Amino acid sequence: MALLRITSPHTQRAGRRTSWVMLMVMLATVPGIAVQTWLFGWGTLINIAIAGIAALLSEALILSIRRRSVAFFLKDYSALLTAVLLGIALPPTVAWWVTVTAVAFAIIFAKQLYGGLGNNPFNPAMVGYAIVLVSFPVPMTQWVGAHELLASGAVPTFSQSLQAIFQHLPNIDSYTMATPLDGFKHKNELSSAAAFSSIDALQLPSLSSWLWINGAYLLGGLMLVWLRVITWHTPAALLAALALMAGVFYLFDPAHAASPWFHLTTGAAMFGAFFIATDPVSSCTSNRGKLVYGAGIGILIYIIRTWGGYPDGVAFGVLLMNFAAPLIDYYTQPRTYGHQKAKKGLKIGEDN
Amino acid sequence: MSTEDTLTSENPQESAPSANYSEIIYNGLWKNNPALVQLLGLCPMLAVTSTVVNALGLGLATMVVLMGSNVAVSLIRNYVADAVRLPAFVMIIASFTTCIELIMQAYTYELYQILGIFIPLIVTNCAILGRADAFASRNPVLPSALDGMMMGLGFTVILVVLGGMRELIGQGTLFSDMQLLFGDMALHWKLVVFANYPDVLFAMLPPGAFIGLGLLIALKNFMDEREQKRLAAQKAQQGPAESKRVRVTGQTAS
Numbered sequence: 295m296a297l298l299r300i301t302s303p304h305t306q307r308a309g310r311r312t313s314w315v316m317l318m319v320m321l322a323t324v325p326g327i328a329v330q331t332w333l334f335g336w337g338t339l340i341n342i343a344i345a346g347i348a349a350l351l352s353e354a355l356i357l358s359i360r361r362r363s364v365a366f367f368l369k370d371y372s373a374l375l376t377a378v379l380l381g382i383a384l385p386p387t388v389a390w391w392v393t394v395t396a397v398a399f400a401i402i403f404a405k406q407l408y409g410g411l412g413n414n415p416f417n418p419a420m421v422g423y424a425i426v427l428v429s430f431p432v433p434m435t436q437w438v439g440a441h442e443l444l445a446s447g448a449v450p451t452f453s454q455s456l457q458a459i460f461q462h463l464p465n466i467d468s469y470t471m472a473t474p475l476d477g478f479k480h481k482n483e484l485s486s487a488a489a490f491s492s493i494d495a496l497q498l499p500s501l502s503s504w505l506w507i508n509g510a511y512l513l514g515g516l517m518l519v520w521l522r523v524i525t526w527h528t529p530a531a532l533l534a535a536l537a538l539m540a541g542v543f544y545l546f547d548p549a550h551a552a553s554p555w556f557h558l559t560t561g562a563a564m565f566g567a568f569f570i571a572t573d574p575v576s577s578c579t580s581n582r583g584k585l586v587y588g589a590g591i592g593i594l595i596y597i598i599r600t601w602g603g604y605p606d607g608v609a610f611g612v613l614l615m616n617f618a619a620p621l622i623d624y625y626t627q628p629r630t631y632g633h634q635k636a637k638k639g640l641k642i643g644e645d646n
Numbered sequence: 647m648s649t650e651d652t653l654t655s656e657n658p659q660e661s662a663p664s665a666n667y668s669e670i671i672y673n674g675l676w677k678n679n680p681a682l683v684q685l686l687g688l689c690p691m692l693a694v695t696s697t698v699v700n701a702l703g704l705g706l707a708t709m710v711v712l713m714g715s716n717v718a719v720s721l722i723r724n725y726v727a728d729a730v731r732l733p734a735f736v737m738i739i740a741s742f743t744t745c746i747e748l749i750m751q752a753y754t755y756e757l758y759q760i761l762g763i764f765i766p767l768i769v770t771n772c773a774i775l776g777r778a779d780a781f782a783s784r785n786p787v788l789p790s791a792l793d794g795m796m797m798g799l800g801f802t803v804i805l806v807v808l809g810g811m812r813e814l815i816g817q818g819t820l821f822s823d824m825q826l827l828f829g830d831m832a833l834h835w836k837l838v839v840f841a842n843y844p845d846v847l848f849a850m851l852p853p854g855a856f857i858g859l860g861l862l863i864a865l866k867n868f869m870d871e872r873e874q875k876r877l878a879a880q881k882a883q884q885g886p887a888e889s890k891r892v893r894v895t896g897q898t899a900s
Contacts (some may be wrong), residue, residue, distance in 0.1 A: 428851065428853075429848040591835075
């Protein structure tokens with residue numbers, strides 16, 4: 295994280311420490327968390343609390359096994375940030391053990407086993423998310439339904455959310471419904487127009503609630519860009535690629551494809567673009583590389599959403615592009631000052 | 647192949663048996679374990695170890711084939727020309743695999759159906775061809791048989807441990823469906839460790855097997871390292887030997 299602004303003179307670095315950057319990213323999620331709490335009840339906040347405790351405990355456990363300074367690494371807030379991102383990504387009424395599994399896997403396997411912060415090739419939060427998505431498909435699809443709830447104003451109360459997370463809420467089914475992406479995915483033979491007029495998840499209250507969530511994360515993300523915690527390249531390329539893919543297919547087949555607006559305002563599009571794909575450790579470093587990396591994720595998200603087995607593809611898109619990030623970096627090295635053109639990788643025996 | 651290197655360097659003369667039986671046992675079970683060190687036969691290991699019974703079934707089948715082929719290869723080792731030895735070995739291994747396939751079809755039909763393609767694929771298990779070429783083709787019958795058995799046992803043990811881990815994490819049970827292998831007496835062997843356990847699909851899918859195997863390899867390396875440290879500390883206490891030749895390449899003895 296600190297790499298973004300390191301340039302001589304180094305006195306200007308004051309304050310831009312890893313912990314500051316992590317803290318800013320966490321603060322930038324506040325608008326989104328607030329909107330999610332307003333729409334889905336207290337579940338998201340409870341998830342974040344559970345995830346935070348689990349993350350700190352597993353990080354401390356592994357650090358002490360690895361004989362590293364526990365307090366020093368806990369204070370950089372990176373584990374806490376992973377927990378916050380996972381708490382947001384998981385459905386608000388998901389059982390507590392799903393959250394704990396995801397966080398423990400993210401911290402222990404995806405981060406610490408590779409050597410801790412800065413050495414992980416994959417985004418830890420998305421590894422944890424993918425693990426629980428693959429392992430527990432049923433609880434992972436139970437999002438709190440916004441359709442009737444919003445209409446009647448009956449968002450689950452604090453105690454109801456707590457009950458849903460720690461025990462089984464008997465009438466949980468009346469609170470949950472498919473997300474718009476899930477609804478659109480399972481429209482089967484229906485044409486788009488018919489789906490938007492008949493499927494519950496694709497009605498205005500449901501769509502607009504996801505529009506609100508995405509808008510809130512867009513706001514937080516723009517704040518991060520303004521603070522120069524992240525650069526605009528990855529999110530812009532991601533969203534542009536997603537919109538372009540959606541636009542092309544919408545133009546050719548408007549009866550079955552969804553509009554670019556639908557793709558940009560549902561699911562984890564904004565959250566993924568600004569908070570997940572911009573992870574400085576596992577993404578690309580050069581600006582051109584970031585553009586390629588973001589565009590790749592955007593294309594993959596569209597492919598997975600449209601033809602894949604899962605309704606949303608942010609996690610898998612990001613993980614797949616994490617694989618490619620070193621290769622992209624290898625081919626997009628910027629021109630070194632004083633040199634004619636960029637050296638592409640190692641050229642043994644040559645010096646230009 | 648690393649095994650070939652170490653073994654040829656250990657046995658410079660072709661006909662001289664490396665008849666140190668305890669070393670053969672130690673090699674097969676621990677030091678040169680086909681699953682943990684040579685990493686051979688990964689394909690069946692990752693694919694079928696979702697439960698203990700699957701792992702045990704495939705492990706036993708592999709062990710029988712490995713022993714049989716080692717004995718047969720050792721018997722013909724002086725009569726097969728070098729140029730055609732590999733096709734000959736593969737034919738021998740394929741015959742034993744066909745035998746075990748027919749036996750499983752006759753006695754454990756359901757398990758045979760569960761394991762499916764991975765029984766015929768024992769032919770392609772590199773551990774078997776590797777042992778035939780690296781050990782059995784240069785050693786007498788008895789050491790070869792023991793080597794096949796120990797290598798097979800080492801493979802089976804790791805398979806069963808991995809299967810147990812995956813079954814426990816994946817379904818919360820142990821030894822389920824053991825009647826497929828042991829008949830009716832094993833009907834009640836199933837151990838429900840966690841009741842009301844939500845199935846963790848990840849552990850039952852191949853990625854879970856990769857991670858489980860990685861953990862096992864890490865555990866072995868950790869134990870080896872600790873043992874080495876212990877030995878080094880012991881040596882340091884005893885004081886240095888009279889003279890020591892420094893070797894920087896290859897395996898150093900002692």
